[in-house]
Amino acid sequence: MDLYSASIIMKKIIAFFILMIFAIGANAQKKNVSDSLNKLISTATEDTVKARLYSQLGNQYSNSRLDTALLLQEKAMQFAQSAHSVKLEAMIFNNEGIAYYNTGNYPKALTCNFAALKLNESPGRASHEIKNLYNIASIYDENGEQRQGIRFALKDKALAESIHDKKAIAYALSILGDLYTDLKMRDSALFYQQQAYRFTLKLKDAYLADGAALNLGSIYAGMNKPDTALDYYRKAVFYQVRANDQVRLSMSLLKIAMVLKTLGQPDSSIYYARKAMGLAMRGHFTRQSLSISFFLAGYFKDHGRLDSAFYYQGINMANRDSLYNWQKLRQVMQMGYAERDRENAMDMQAAAYRAAIRFYIVLVALTFLLVLAAVFWYHNHKNKQAKTLLQKQKEQIKATLCELETTQNQLVQAAKMASLGELTAGIAHEIQNPLNFVKNFSEVSVEMIGELDEVLEDGDIAEARLVTEDIKQNLEKICYHGGRADSIVKGMLEHSRTASGQKEPTDLNLLVDEFLRLSYHGMRAKDKSFNAELITNFDEKLPNVKVVPQDIGRVLLNLFNNAFYAIQQKAKTTGLDYKPTVEVRTFLLLVKNETSNGQEASEIKGWCASIKDNGTGIPEKIRNKIMQPFFTTKPAGEGTGLGLSLSYDIIVKGHGGKFDVNSQEGSGSEFLISMPI
Numbered sequence: 001m002d003l004y005s006a007s008i009i010m011k012k013i014i015a016f017f018i019l020m021i022f023a024i025g026a027n028a029q030k031k032n033v034s035d036s037l038n039k040l041i042s043t044a045t046e047d048t049v050k051a052r053l054y055s056q057l058g059n060q061y062s063n064s065r066l067d068t069a070l071l072l073q074e075k076a077m078q079f080a081q082s083a084h085s086v087k088l089e090a091m092i093f094n095n096e097g098i099a100y101y102n103t104g105n106y107p108k109a110l111t112c113n114f115a116a117l118k119l120n121e122s123p124g125r126a127s128h129e130i131k132n133l134y135n136i137a138s139i140y141d142e143n144g145e146q147r148q149g150i151r152f153a154l155k156d157k158a159l160a161e162s163i164h165d166k167k168a169i170a171y172a173l174s175i176l177g178d179l180y181t182d183l184k185m186r187d188s189a190l191f192y193q194q195q196a197y198r199f200t201l202k203l204k205d206a207y208l209a210d211g212a213a214l215n216l217g218s219i220y221a222g223m224n225k226p227d228t229a230l231d232y233y234r235k236a237v238f239y240q241v242r243a244n245d246q247v248r249l250s251m252s253l254l255k256i257a258m259v260l261k262t263l264g265q266p267d268s269s270i271y272y273a274r275k276a277m278g279l280a281m282r283g284h285f286t287r288q289s290l291s292i293s294f295f296l297a298g299y300f301k302d303h304g305r306l307d308s309a310f311y312y313q314g315i316n317m318a319n320r321d322s323l324y325n326w327q328k329l330r331q332v333m334q335m336g337y338a339e340r341d342r343e344n345a346m347d348m349q350a351a352a353y354r355a356a357i358r359f360y361i362v363l364v365a366l367t368f369l370l371v372l373a374a375v376f377w378y379h380n381h382k383n384k385q386a387k388t389l390l391q392k393q394k395e396q397i398k399a400t401l402c403e404l405e406t407t408q409n410q411l412v413q414a415a416k417m418a419s420l421g422e423l424t425a426g427i428a429h430e431i432q433n434p435l436n437f438v439k440n441f442s443e444v445s446v447e448m449i450g451e452l453d454e455v456l457e458d459g460d461i462a463e464a465r466l467v468t469e470d471i472k473q474n475l476e477k478i479c480y481h482g483g484r485a486d487s488i489v490k491g492m493l494e495h496s497r498t499a500s501g502q503k504e505p506t507d508l509n510l511l512v513d514e515f516l517r518l519s520y521h522g523m524r525a526k527d528k529s530f531n532a533e534l535i536t537n538f539d540e541k542l543p544n545v546k547v548v549p550q551d552i553g554r555v556l557l558n559l560f561n562n563a564f565y566a567i568q569q570k571a572k573t574t575g576l577d578y579k580p581t582v583e584v585r586t587f588l589l590l591v592k593n594e595t596s597n598g599q600e601a602s603e604i605k606g607w608c609a610s611i612k613d614n615g616t617g618i619p620e621k622i623r624n625k626i627m628q629p630f631f632t633t634k635p636a637g638e639g640t641g642l643g644l645s646l647s648y649d650i651i652v653k654g655h656g657g658k659f660d661v662n663s664q665e666g667s668g669s670e671f672l673i674s675m676p677i
Contacts, residue, residue: 051079051088055095067284069099090119090128097135102247104286104319106139113139130160130168137175142287146179153179170199170208177215181222189219210239214252221259230259250279250288254295261299270299290319434481441474441481448474505544506552509586512538512609515553516584519560523568532567537585542607545677551650558643559611559671565634566615566669583612589674606657606676614668623663651675 041053058072073096080088097112117132119125133156140149153176160168177193180186193215200208217232233256240249253276260269273296280288297312448471455464513536523530560582567580589606618626622633629645651659657675 047079047083048085048088051076051083051085051092054079055088055092058099059095065283067103070096070103073099086119087125087128090116090125093119094128094131094135097132101135101139101142102287103284104290106143109139110136126159126163127165127168130156130163130165130172133159134168134171134175137179141175141179141182144182146183149179150176166199167203167205167208170196170203170205170212173199174208174212174215177212177219181215181219184222186219186223190216190223193219206239206243207245210236210243210245210248210252213239214248214255217252217255217259221255226259226262230256230263233259246279246283247285247288250276250283250285250292252276253279254288254292258295266299266303270296273299286319290316293319431485434485437481438478438485441478445471445474445478503546503548506547506549507544508542508547508552508607508609509538509540511549511552512556512584512586515556516560516582519557519564523561523564527568530564530568530571532564532580532582535581535583537583539585539587539607542586542588543677545607545675547655547675548650551654555647555650555673556609556611558647559673562643563611563613563615563669563671566613566617568615570615579614581614583610585610604677606674608672608674610670610672612668612670617665617667617669618661618663619665623661626661627659 038057041050041057044050044053054072054076058069058076061069061072073092077089077092077096080092093112093116097109097116100106100109100112113132113135117129117136120129120132133152137149137153137156140146140152153172157169157172157176160172173192173196177189177191177196180189180192183189193212197209197212197216200212213232213236217229217236219229220226220232221229233252236252237249237256240246240252253272257269257271257273257276260266260272273292277289277292277296279285280292293312293316297309297316300306300309300312448467452464452467452471455467516534516536520532520534563582567582571578571580586607586609588604589608591603591605618633626633626644627648629642648659651657651673655675657673660672660674661669662672663669
């Protein structure tokens with residue numbers, strides 16, 4: 001024996017002892033767990049606790065002693081059914097399905113998983129439903145129904161992703177890789193298996209890692225990359241020993257044997273194949289025994305050892321008959337059909353449910369629309385009634401307005417007649433005195449003319465001259481009182497005038513000063529002894545204002561004449577220490593506003609003129625009457641009573657201004673006129 005061969009044998013012995021050490025440790029650990037579970041079962045009193053413990057104990061043997069595992073799961077099912085626990089029944093069905101799968105009884109494995117799936121298809125059971133979908137996909141994969149398996153594996157992956165279960169996602173990716181591997185779709189298989197392997201490394205789960213590594217080895221072996229495949233198979237063995245997964249360990253050893261055969265290492269290949277066969281025979285792994293016996297039978301046939309070839313061929317045929325006899329395949333297919341029928345029935349129920357929901361939604365919508373239509377009709381009906389009522393009220397109001405308008409016209413006419421009566425009475429009162437004088441002096445003059453005729457007949461010239469002189473005086477008085485009547489009529493006509501002159505820009509300071517001087521000199525022409533102090537204070541910033549100059553001049557002239565008359569009358573009754581004074585001033589009316597930056601700004605609103613005197617003043621009892629037409633405080637024959645009335649109309653009605661008076665009897669008066677600019 002050469003040194004190289006001795007080295008190979010030594011490596012095999014070392015590997016064997018390592019596997020044995022891991023196996024012994026795992027078996028010792030399993031024995032400790034089994035002992036603990038048996039002690040708990042002996043002290044448990046509730047059926048639910050017993051069911052859970054028996055199922056856990058059965059799981060300890062699912063990868064080694066399958067017959068024991070099935071017996072324990074059946075015992076657990078009895079306690080779960082006694083406790084009427086649906087959750088426990090689903091869990092035990094799932095565990096039984098795993099045990100039947102490992103023994104190669106695929107029909108029963110499918111039955112258990114479909115039963116568990118049905119129980120787990122409820123809210124809050126998604127994590128358990130995921131396990132059943134994975135198991136069903138695996139069973140279909142073993143029976144050559146990869147398309148069916150992919151359907152359940154994709155459901156498994158989608159459900160795992162929806163609840164963010166990384167471990168379940170890794171399982172789903174791994175089984176999808178298996179299915180695509182068996183379909184010879186190696187690109188898809190490699191895509192899913194690489195994702196699964198990355199997940200397992202992050203999760204640090206030995207059981208997950210051993211399956212993913214085994215699958216990746218198979219893919220690379222199919223891609224004719226034996227070295228990479230062998231590397232993954234050895235990683236799988238490492239993880240499987242740690243997880244005590246003897247089922248997959250037997251398959252990994254077989255895969256290593258197959259790769260070593262292709263690499264031209266027959267001794268190593270047969271060594272690993274026999275170890276795999278030993279694990280499968282001891283664990284009654286029918287499915288694994290089938291593959292291993294087929295490989296060994298072929299190997300010994302190729303090497304001319306027909307007795308060993310026939311031996312393993314017999315094992316292969318027995319396992320094949322156990323796994324793939326027609327009855328089992330038919331059962332698997334029937335279960336697949338039954339599950340598809342169940343899914344179709346569920347889909348039909350879901351469709352019927354959705355149709356019912358749609359029907360009720362449409363019904364509710366129609367009901368809502370009918371109610372809405374009724375509400376609209378009711379409101380429309382009420383609106384029509386309201387419109388009819390409003391129309392009636394409108395007609396009544398219109399008729400009432402017509403009556404009110406007629407009444408108003410009547411009241412206005414009555415007011416006009418009353419005003420006309422007052423005006424007529426005022427005119428008659430004012431004009432009656434001068435007309436009486438004219439009439440009296442005319443009658444006296446007529447009588448005196450008769451006397452003159454008699455005197456002339458008598459030839460008394462001196463007496464005739466005296467009578468003629470008296471007639472002359474009477475005629476002068478008639479002319480005087482006729483003039484008074486004429487001035488009253490002219491003032492009346494001026495007061496009743498409705499049209500005004502054209503407004504034009506006017507220098508108000510100049511206008512006020514002009515009429516002040518005109519009035520003062522007019523008063524001086526009538527009374528040479530009249531003197532007064534004139535004080536003027538004109539605002540130089542006053543702009544030109546659009547007014548009717550003739551009308552404003554007439555107002556100013558009336559006010560100045562009244563002021564000079566008042567100080568003239570007071571001068572007659574007071575001593576020499578009285579100093580007659582008339583003060584006139586003009587100024588702008590300003591309004592202060594606050595700007596956006598917080599400062600104050602002034603805005604021009606209008607102009608104002610003040611005429612103030614220190615004359616007799618106006619008694620309080622007649623202060624409200626001075627603006628009435630024909631009201632005057634002057635003696636008979638000296639005033640018409642139309643000056644202030646005319647001035648008030650010009651300022652307020654003609655120019656939209658204000659006319660105010662402040663007066664105190666014995667101290668003087670102030671007339672204030674203001675107009676907007």
